[in-house]
Structures are given as C-alpha cells and as structure tokens.
Amino acid sequence: MTNRDFKGVWIPKEVYLNTQLSLIEKILLVEITSLDNEKGCFAGNSYFASFLGVSITSISLGIKKLIELGYIEKVSFDGRKRILKCTNKDFESEVAKDKKPAFQKVKGTHSKSENIIIHNTNTSNNTYKDCVALYDNFCKEQTGMKCKMNASEGKAMKEIISYLTANIEDQNISRALAFIFKNWNKVEPFYQKQIKLKQINSNLVNIIKQLKNESEKSSSSIEARIRSRINSQQHFGI
Secondary structure, eight states, X not given: OOOOSOSEEEEOHHHHTOTTSOHHHHHHHHHHHHHOBTTBBOOOHHHHHHHHTSOHHHHHHHHHHHHHTTSEEEEEEOSSOEEEEXXXXXXXXXXXXXXXXXXXXXXXXXXXXXXXXXOOOSOOHHHHHHHHHHHHHHHHHHHSSOOOOOHHHHHHHHHHHHHHHHHOSSOOHHHHHHHHHHTGGGSOHHXXXXXXXXXXXXXXXXXXXXXXXXXXXXXXXXXXXXXXXXXXXXXXXX
C-alpha cells in the first residue's frame, strides 16, 4: 500500500485533543480514514500492526474502541474479509464550521488551520530511545551488565510502549516505565527473575496489577498510621 496518491493526512483538533484515545489509536483512525474509499477500508489488523509497529492485539483493541466511540463502523465481515467505514458523526461541528470534510487527503499545498498533518506514524523514536536507556540502567542495576538488544527484544519494547500508551492517562511512557523498574523489588520473586523484555512484556499486566495493589496497600497503611496518631492525641487530650 505504498503507492498511494496523497501527500499527507489531516487530524481534526477534536480527535487530536481527545483524551479518550491514545496516540496509537489516533493514528490508527487516520490510517483507516486514509484507506477508506467509496467501498470502505479493506486493510486487516496485520497490516495496521506492521504499519504502526505494534501488536495485532493492540490494533484489535484500538479498532474496538474507535467503533464504540462512533468514529468508525464495521460495514461487513464474512469471516475472512472485513470492511470498515469512517463516520462523520462526531465531526459535525467541524464540518458545519468549515464546510469541508473533517479528514482530508492532501494532494498539494495547504493553508494554515487548527488541524495537524501527520507524516510519520511510527512509534516515536525519542520515546523508544528513552525507554531503551531506562531498561539499560535497569539491567545494570540487576545484573551489573548492559542490556542486550536484538530484533525480538526491540519488538517486545515496542509492544510494551504500545500497551502503556493505550492504558495510562498522561501518556508519559518513560515515566511509567521508570516507575515499574524503580519498584521492581515489590513484584513477586518469580517475576523479578524474568528481566528480558520479552518476559517483561508477557508478564506486564500482572506486574502492573501487583504494583497497583502495593501502592494501594501503602496508602492504606499511611492513612491507618495517621488515624492512629490522631486517636492517640485525642486520648491524651493533646
């Protein structure tokens, strides 16, 4: 699908600023819109996964969310071939104001507007490099040696980034990953021993769940100590 007759795609500000969508989901919506012709978008999840550098699971979840939010609809699916269509339901205000489609395939120069053109839809290189640097430091702390990156480990890192992007609110992926590494000693010993990125990626959901539970326990413990101190002061009339 590289021989496509357009020079870029627009993202309406309503989509760009939508906090319900991750960056990957926004770009997925743009790509579906770009491929949506009169008959719809016929591309499969494997294509989108390869194009965006994420897992097929991430694409499936992204498409499900876009359908739920009314951005796209599944026109048909015969068990092998699926057809998606973009809707303008949520973009009516933009269309009414500008009298033009919310998404535009750009074939030439364009004037300034509140919309944004996306040319590079791959995982942010800066985010990826930052996360690899965090992992390298983590490996040094755990083993005394630098991390060993290869194709499979790089793919696992991209999937970790994709999962965090889809599931954290502030979109600060580096900070989220740093938090996981910093609190590594709080996860179960079984997971602590599995420090390859492929292993971390496989265990990521359970690791995050354990760290969340530990955080909630810590908050409850602090609250209990404060209450105990207040009760003690009241008992002695302080």
